[in-house]
Amino acid sequence: MKLEYLYPELGNLYGDGANFRYLRRCLPEAAAVETPLGSEPAFVSDPEVVFLYSGPMTERGQGMALEALRPWSSALLERLEGGMHALFTGSSMELLGKTITDGDTVLEGLGLADLASRRDLSRREQGFFLGQAEGFEITAFQSRFSQSTPGPALQGAFRVIRGFGLEDGCAFEGYRFHNLLGTYLLGPLLVLNPLLTKRFLSSLGVEREPAFFAEALQAYEARLTEFRDKGRKPF
């Protein structure tokens, strides 16, 4: 079993690299590989890679990552269709969509997800997020200049209770594409949501509690109480 961190030198904003490090702690038996920009990703030819992570990046980083990943998009699709798990957080989730528009500039995405993103550096959405997954709530944070319009084929990930969805008025945040979860949510998501991580591990065929589960759960429950408090504003 191998876990791959794609372009860590780009996708590491907001402490989100801890999603990958946390998963490594949860799966000490798994090998880990970090693929730098310009290298062939391990998932392309190594069937042992069961999980791929990509984190939030700068706008310039998105452009670099897109061009680096583009030659491997067919391979990525094939692996995702074959069941490989993946988590793309923050702005990296836009890479898999159709387009990323910034004023007059349109970047072609990898076209794997039915999603069109648009950036506006004059408008930043940030605050906390409370959402509904299957059977439990999700707590996270948001900070972004982008919004994404889901196409009809896109399966949403989390129902919005408080905070922002993919775009203004969208009832859900994030998307699922086979075993890939793409989301703007920051936190880091897996660390802040031990029930989600437990579900994720189960999906990987590992039936065990995440690392420091009791402590993570305590922190999660305390935060949940705050996020549910109507006296506190999400943004």
Next chain:
Amino acid sequence: MEKLSFYLALWGAKAAGTALRWFRRDGSGAPGRLALSLCPEFLSSVGRPETLVCVTGSCGRSGAGRIARELLENLDPDTLSNDRAGDGKAGVAAALASAASLSGKCRKKLGILVLEESCAAALLPLLKPEHLLITDLFRGSMEGMPHPEYIAGELEKCIPPETALVLNADDPFVFSVAPLNRRTLYAVDALPQDLPLWDHLVQDLRLCPVCGEPVSYEHRRFHHLGRVSCPACGWHSPDPDTQLISADEEAGRMTVMETEVWQEYRLLSPEVPKLCDSLAAVTLLRSMGYAPAEIARAMESCTPEEAPLPEEEVGERRLIPVLLIGPTAAACSRRFDALRNQPGKKAVVLLADGVQAEKTGSEDVSWLYDTDHELLDRPEVVQVLAVGARSLDVRLRLLLAGLTPEKVKAVRKAGDAAGELALADCGQVYLLYTPERTEQARQLRAAIAERMRRS
């Protein structure tokens, strides 16, 4: 109507400032907040000094700004500053209101304003300083500036073309800002005092900003600070105009080289970050036209930085409060790094969460995962107490950093923290706190000292 609101704002701010001074409660941006609430365009209308200097940056602005202010005040006692009012918009408004006549004209010829980075981006077009010092750029909190590339971009959009820049040549995000502006660059040589380099979680310049290939450091001090180059395209750190080449703690002197001329200055602190601050301040004054000997004389009267909460020896133990710049990764990592290099067994109390978010929202904790808590995973660190509203998150972070569960405790209320300290094993207690938590830290310090006396 606009003029009326301006005068109401100005006179209101001046009256509030006077009242606060009478009650010895000056040192807040309250007069500035009042002025801005009465007249949002206040800063566009209030007078500014003939010569205005601004200082901004993520970690170094307070230290460099303080030294620069003292130097300028030693050279010209009638210098305006926002030293007591704060480095946000309200602090600037308070300082300018205080220095203004009743008609709004500035009565001071010289002023120095220290600005938080996002505030700098907003105010520079209004203030149009003659000189701007940028000390360093690091990631901030999610609410602030998420990445130094972004901060540099925002600053660059706002720096007036006629402003002379003083830039840290050891920070690639800083030295690249506004390349067409007149500039003076400073850098600190590799020094014996440098701490062993830590493999920081965050290193925001790994790829060349020109060609995108991996960069190489000739000398890296901290995160992305250092002398850097790109082997592929040749992009590299510029040569500095002023360079700190040595610091002699025993002699109390630091030596600064400018082309082939060197000058000794008083050493205010041997700690490397504070040496950087001193050099930044010296370079700023050189850029303003002051002679090295003049600056050196003024430096003799500068005071080393005083901690708001002093250290205390209680029996055989030391209680050491340490002010963190804010709940930001680089600031905390620096303090952890300094701490790990201090010998002796120690307990660490972390009182580093924000205050405002707790009242109205919920504080983002992502910065914890950019911070090198791994630096605390050492045999000499016998205990870490995470104190405050985010104590459970900090506890989790410390466990993920490798500290054993026996060493880590979450304490929700600061009042309970002193009782949870395992004093038997340690000779030092470090109390790390953010400015927002100063009052709590003061009380906690007293409680810890009392516990130490009784134990």
